Amino acid sequence: MRKFLVVLVLVSASIFSGCKTGLFGTEEAPAAPSQPAAPIAPLVVDGVRTSYADVVEKTSSAVVRIEAEGRSKPAARTQEEPQTPFGDEFFRQFPAPRGNQRPQLQRGLGSGVVVSADGTILTNAHVIDGADKITVLMADNKSFEAKLVGADKPSDLAVLKIEAQNLPFLTLGNSDNVRVGDIVLAIGNPLGIGQSVTAGIISAKGRRTGLSDGQSFEDFLQTDAPINRGNSGGALVNLNSELIGINSQILSSPGTGGGNIGIGFSIPSNMAKSVLEQLLKDGRVRRGMLGVRIQNITDDTAKALDLKEKSGVLISEVSSSGAAEKAGMKRGDIITAINGEKIEDSNVLRNKIAGTLPGTEIRLTVLRDGKAQDLTATLAEFDSETAANTNAPKNESSDDSNKQAESGKLGLTLQPVTPQVAKQLGLASDSEGLVVNEVDEDGVAAEAGIARGDVILEINRQAVNSVDAVQSALGSAGDKPVLLLISRRGQTIYLTVRPK
Numbered sequence: 001m002r003k004f005l006v007v008l009v010l011v012s013a014s015i016f017s018g019c020k021t022g023l024f025g026t027e028e029a030p031a032a033p034s035q036p037a038a039p040i041a042p043l044v045v046d047g048v049r050t051s052y053a054d055v056v057e058k059t060s061s062a063v064v065r066i067e068a069e070g071r072s073k074p075a076a077r078t079q080e081e082p083q084t085p086f087g088d089e090f091f092r093q094f095p096a097p098r099g100n101q102r103p104q105l106q107r108g109l110g111s112g113v114v115v116s117a118d119g120t121i122l123t124n125a126h127v128i129d130g131a132d133k134i135t136v137l138m139a140d141n142k143s144f145e146a147k148l149v150g151a152d153k154p155s156d157l158a159v160l161k162i163e164a165q166n167l168p169f170l171t172l173g174n175s176d177n178v179r180v181g182d183i184v185l186a187i188g189n190p191l192g193i194g195q196s197v198t199a200g201i202i203s204a205k206g207r208r209t210g211l212s213d214g215q216s217f218e219d220f221l222q223t224d225a226p227i228n229r230g231n232s233g234g235a236l237v238n239l240n241s242e243l244i245g246i247n248s249q250i251l252s253s254p255g256t257g258g259g260n261i262g263i264g265f266s267i268p269s270n271m272a273k274s275v276l277e278q279l280l281k282d283g284r285v286r287r288g289m290l291g292v293r294i295q296n297i298t299d300d301t302a303k304a305l306d307l308k309e310k311s312g313v314l315i316s317e318v319s320s321s322g323a324a325e326k327a328g329m330k331r332g333d334i335i336t337a338i339n340g341e342k343i344e345d346s347n348v349l350r351n352k353i354a355g356t357l358p359g360t361e362i363r364l365t366v367l368r369d370g371k372a373q374d375l376t377a378t379l380a381e382f383d384s385e386t387a388a389n390t391n392a393p394k395n396e397s398s399d400d401s402n403k404q405a406e407s408g409k410l411g412l413t414l415q416p417v418t419p420q421v422a423k424q425l426g427l428a429s430d431s432e433g434l435v436v437n438e439v440d441e442d443g444v445a446a447e448a449g450i451a452r453g454d455v456i457l458e459i460n461r462q463a464v465n466s467v468d469a470v471q472s473a474l475g476s477a478g479d480k481p482v483l484l485l486i487s488r489r490g491q492t493i494y495l496t497v498r499p500k
Contacts, residue, residue, distance in 0.1 A: 049239075052185055056197050058241040061139040061168040062114040063234060065189040066123055066146075066160075068131035069107050111188035111234035112136065112160065113243060114169040115276065119144070119162040122272055123233030124248055125151040128158050136162050139195060150279035154216050154287075154354075156248055157272055158233075159279045170235060172276075173242030175268035178202055178221060186225040186247055186264070188234025200225030200262075207265060208347050209249055217287070217354050219347070220265035221245045227264035236266040244269045274355060288356040288379035291322020292329065293491060294346045300481035300496040304460060305334075312336035312367060313346040316485070317492040327377035329366065331485075331492070332461055336372065337365035354382060409474050409499035410450075411443015412436050414467050417455060425455065426490065432465045433457040433487065448497040450486065457492065458485035474499050 110127030114120070121136060128134055134146040144162035151158035182202045190196055200223050207220040223236060227250050236245035245266030252261055278285045294313045302310040312334040318325050335343055339362055343349045356362065358381035365374050414434040415421065422431045433455045439446050456464060459473035460483050474482060477499065484495050 049183075052197075052199060052239070055185060055237065055239055055241050056187070059170060059185070059235065059237050059243075060187055060195060060197065062170045063139065063187045063189075063195060064112045064114060064121065065137040065192075065195070066110045066112045066121075066127055066233060067107065067135040067137065068110065068128050069105060069133040069135075070130040071105055071132060106130075109189065109192045109230050110232040111230065111247070113233070113235045113246065114167050115172065115243070116169050117165065117167050119164040119167055120149075120169075120276075120280070121146065121160040121162065122246055122276060123158050123160060124246065124267075125153050125156045125158045127233045128160070129153075134160060136160065138167075150283045150285075152275050152279060152285045155267065155271060155275050155285070156216065157246065157267060157275045157279075159276055170237065170241075170243040172269045172273050173238060173240065173244045175221065175244050175270045178205065178238070178244055178268070180204060183239055184223055184225055184244065185237050186223065186227050186231065186234060186266075187237065188227070188231035188247060190228035190230040192230055198226040203263070206345070206348065209251070209265060217271070217351055219268055219271055219351050220248070221268050223264050223266060224262040225264060226262070242269075243272075246272050271351075271355075286358055287354040287382035288358050288360060288362075289323065289382040290353050290377060291319035291324045291380060293317035293493070294335070294349060295494060296346050297334070298496055300498065301483060301494065304477075304481045304483040304496055306370070307334075307367075311342070311344055313343060313349055314494055316494045323377045323380045327364070327375045329364070329375060329377070330368065332368070334367040335364055336367055339363050340365075353379065358382075410445040410470075410497060411440030412445050412450065413438035414456065414470065416466060425453070427455070427487070431455075432463065434464060434467065434470065444497045444499060448484075448495045450484070450495060450497070451488070453488070455487040456484055457487055459483070461485075 108127065108131075110123060112121040112123035112127070115122050128148060128151065131148075134148065136144045136146045138144070144164060146160040146162050149159040149161050180202050184200060184202055186198045186200070188196065202221055203224050204222040207222045208218040209220065221236065221244070223245075225236070227234075227247050231247050234247045235243055236247055238244050245268055247264065247266045249265040250261075251263035251265075275285055293316045295316055297305075297307070297310050297312060297314050299310060301307075301314065315324075315329060315331055315333045315335065318329055318331050335349060337343055338349065338352055341352075343352075353362075356379055358379050361376060361378050363374055363376055365372060413436070415437050417425070417427065417431050417433050417435050419429045421435055422429055425431075425435065436445075436450060436452055436454045436456065439450060439452055456470070458464060459470060460477060462469075462473055464470050464473060479499075481496050481498050484497060486493050486495055
């Protein structure tokens with residue numbers, strides 16, 4: 001049976017009691033006779049590094065254990081919540097109790113990194129989410145009650161402050177200089193057992209897991225250094241003893257009990273530095289917003305648009321009165337560069353815009369109808385509120401206003417958007433297009449991701465309002481892939497299909 005991979009945040013809710021006898025009992029070993037100290041093993045033998053002890057000695061004392069306490073809110077539940085393949089019990093730092101109960105004390109464990117001598121600490125936002133009390137335990141077992149300076153859920157970062165001086169701390173390195181294949185060490189407090197160090201390499205850069213609700217900003221470093229729950233907020237360091245990442249998530253499998261399988265994700269230090277500086281200064285993070293919905297260009301999309309190369313990101317929606325619309329951008333434009341820097345990935349563009357302060361003027365190079373042009377936009381401020389979802393249409397009776405027709409090439413049953421259908425879809429009464437009533441699960445449309453309730457607005461940049469118009473557009477495309485503009489739950493996206 002196919003196994004689902006699961007992305008887990010790394011908070012541990014387990015508390016382990018100390019074992020006095022240890023694995024080998026409590027008896028003291030007899031004193032060894034006086035003799036010269038054994039020689040220290042060389043760090044490099046025949047050009048191969050044999051030890052990372054020097055790096056660990058320089059960095060481990062700046063990595064701390066974080067204990068978060070909070071009281072869960074009582075919740076009345078009439079039935080058991082269904083299990084999900086994502087193991088929600090690992091995502092909730094302070095899960096709500098079942099039934100009508102009094103608020104209960106909940107505890108969670110995580111890690112953090114001291115980044116200044118006077119007690120500034122970086123950790124994950126999910127480590128301290130909902131906490132009423134935060135305690136920091138240093139490597140030398142000294143404990144401090146921490147104050148929350150600020151938390152930023154979109155980046156999953158938080159800043160704490162403890163009253164201390166002359167603390168060991170880590171310097172933030174330049175994560176842009178990290179290369180795939182670089183050796184890294186992960187330091188943290190997995191499962192509450194105490195500080196642990198693991199080694200691995202950078203497996204990839206610029207990863208996005210999609211764990212959050214779409215309002216996050218992810219640019220993860222991927223590593224195979226073993227990371228487990230409780231390592232959230234811990235350090236990822238390079239061999240120069242610099243902090244290059246804050247450990248945040250792992251990809252796991254239900255068969256492993258949520259444990260490490262060699263795929264971990266760390267927030268890059270450059271993103272952490274920007275968030276740190278803003279939280280210290282203002283207590284919140286301000287991000288720029290362009291006001292567009294964008295997507296990557298696939299090989300089929302490039303062919304459908306007759307592009308010479310698969311480069312840039314495609315605009316599928318332009319927000320009304322947003323920065324992009326004011327700059328003259330249109331749906332169907334392809335953004336190829338920002339301030340002269342080439343863009344080939346939608347997540348890269350999204351993070352660059354978000355990393356720019358609102359009110360900043362930027363220059364965007366766009367491709368429209370095969371011609372490049374430069375547009376200037378002044379960024380608005382990012383708004384984290386999400387639009388409400390709309391429901392899929394119900395089956396309609398077969399009166400004259402709701403006639404359906406099949407598009408054999410796509411494997412769809414389509415119906416014109418009437419005022420009645422528009423109302424059910426939550427669309428404006430004068431909306432046009434064709435609603436998808438049925439999808440052949442073996443058809444090319446299903447393969448492309450088209451679903452029941454989608455509304456087809458355009459085919460190859462031409463509006464379609466009837467099944468005849470769809471058939472005509474498909475006929476004109478011949479054997480080439482076709483680009484469909486789809487309206488789905490209030491948002492528009494482009495999908496590319498290869499008609500049969």
